Amino acid sequence: MTKFLRESWLVLTMSVTFALMLAGAQATFGPKIEANKIAELEQAAVAVIPVEVAQLEKMSVNVENQDKTVFKCLDQGGAIVGWTLVDSDFGFQDKIKLVVGLSSDGSQITGLQVVENTETPGLGNKIAEADWSSQYEGLVAEKDVVVVKGPRSQETNEVSAITGATISSEAVTRIANKVIRQVRPKLDELR
Amino acid sequence: MANDNGNGAAAQFKAGVWSDNPVLVQLLGMCPTLAITNSVENALVMGAAATFVLVCSNLVTSVLRPLIRPHVRILIFTITIATFVTIADRYLAAHMFEVSKKLGAFVPLIIVNCIIICRAEVCAIKNGPIKSLCDAFGIGLGFTIALTILGVIRELLGSGSLLGYPVMPAGFEHWVIMVLPPGAFLTLGIVIGVVNHLRLRRSAGGAA
Numbered sequence: 001m002t003k004f005l006r007e008s009w010l011v012l013t014m015s016v017t018f019a020l021m022l023a024g025a026q027a028t029f030g031p032k033i034e035a036n037k038i039a040e041l042e043q044a045a046v047a048v049i050p051v052e053v054a055q056l057e058k059m060s061v062n063v064e065n066q067d068k069t070v071f072k073c074l075d076q077g078g079a080i081v082g083w084t085l086v087d088s089d090f091g092f093q094d095k096i097k098l099v100v101g102l103s104s105d106g107s108q109i110t111g112l113q114v115v116e117n118t119e120t121p122g123l124g125n126k127i128a129e130a131d132w133s134s135q136y137e138g139l140v141a142e143k144d145v146v147v148v149k150g151p152r153s154q155e156t157n158e159v160s161a162i163t164g165a166t167i168s169s170e171a172v173t174r175i176a177n178k179v180i181r182q183v184r185p186k187l188d189e190l191r
Numbered sequence: 192m193a194n195d196n197g198n199g200a201a202a203q204f205k206a207g208v209w210s211d212n213p214v215l216v217q218l219l220g221m222c223p224t225l226a227i228t229n230s231v232e233n234a235l236v237m238g239a240a241a242t243f244v245l246v247c248s249n250l251v252t253s254v255l256r257p258l259i260r261p262h263v264r265i266l267i268f269t270i271t272i273a274t275f276v277t278i279a280d281r282y283l284a285a286h287m288f289e290v291s292k293k294l295g296a297f298v299p300l301i302i303v304n305c306i307i308i309c310r311a312e313v314c315a316i317k318n319g320p321i322k323s324l325c326d327a328f329g330i331g332l333g334f335t336i337a338l339t340i341l342g343v344i345r346e347l348l349g350s351g352s353l354l355g356y357p358v359m360p361a362g363f364e365h366w367v368i369m370v371l372p373p374g375a376f377l378t379l380g381i382v383i384g385v386v387n388h389l390r391l392r393r394s395a396g397g398a399a
Contacts, residue, residue: 007260007263008263010255010258010259010260010263010267011263011266011267011270014255014267014270014271015270018270018271018273018274021274021278022274022277022278025277025278025281025282026281028285029281029282029284029285030281032285032286033281033284033285033288036284036285036288040288116292118295118296121229121370121371122367122370122371
């Protein structure tokens with residue numbers, strides 16, 4: 001035992017010291033990081049609603065044994081102006097987290113924004129660009145959105161895939177369709 | 192590998208910036224150099240983070256050097272570097288959230304950046320704190336300069352901007368390849384070639 005301690009006391013002491021330093025770092029920075037993530041999510045939630053949102057009410061819906069976050073978007077007078085759905089699932093590389101805006105009656109998609117992604121830089125990560133995700137504005141929520149290569153037709157609920165990033169484009173659409181299909185029927189309970 | 196033209200701390204600092212530049216001469220730390228230099232902001236923040244870790248790691252190693260036995264030194268270097276990288280990563284996520292997201296996994300990957308463990312092994316474990324600190328600052332500055340050179344070229348040609356401000360004239364067609372990995376390799380190769388040429392010319396001129 002003494003031989004063990006004699007050989008390893010420095011490593012053990014340093015490990016304990018570093019562990020304490022890391023705990024201190026987490027305590028100092030942790031709350032700010034959480035606040036940053038919440039602020040980013042709320043900013044995205046408001047961005048996908050076309051009208052001015054004065055208040056965001058964070059709610060939770062249970063679908064298939066999972067809790068999904070839904071934001072109820074209210075205007076100055078407290079009337080519902082839209083809903084923002086949040087979901088994340090696997091894309092091409094890893095998980096994609098996105099927010100989808102629905103109109104207050106749940107019939108139309110008012111916008112979509114990808115909040116977190118690790119898709120290929122310059123190709124797949126164009127899903128995070130407003131130029132691409134603005135295609136979802138005005139599409140119908142009752143039917144699935146369809147991804148097509150080449151020019152798209154808005155009447156048939158289509159979006160154009162990014163050239164060279166079909167899988168990422170399809171992943172975003174798949175996630176959006178899934179969360180809309182799961183949460184739309186439950187919107188009335190949240191009113 | 193180390194080519195030290197003088198023994199003092201100042202010489203150590205100068206060597207780290209130019210004659211022993213970690214990226215352009217020693218060809219270390221290629222991974223972040225190629226991955227994140229598509230914008231100047233990324234390059235500067237990565238350089239600053241790596242310098243912070245280098246300085247702390249060299250300082251700790253140098254101060255504790257009489258106590259570090261040879262057979263545990265790699266272990267001690269690794270836990271030291273991992274701790275400071277994690278602190279830097281959490282700091283960036285808290286106070287520079289946007290850049291932290293753009294750098295993504297490459298900040299935690301500083302832990303396996305050869306440059307830092309190399310300086311601990313080559314310099315800090317054998318020298319006093321002053322010389323080790325100068326080495327850390329010199330190598331850190333050299334790393335940042337190399338990253339920034341690449342960042343400037345790639346952002347200017349690939350996005351037409353510098354630090355996000357549009358600089359190139361409106362009609363300029365972005366060289367998209369510069370934002371992608373092939374552009375990184377091409378730019379790095381050319382920059383290393385130019386630096387080598389200048390170094391060879393200078394040493395040939397000195398010998399004559």
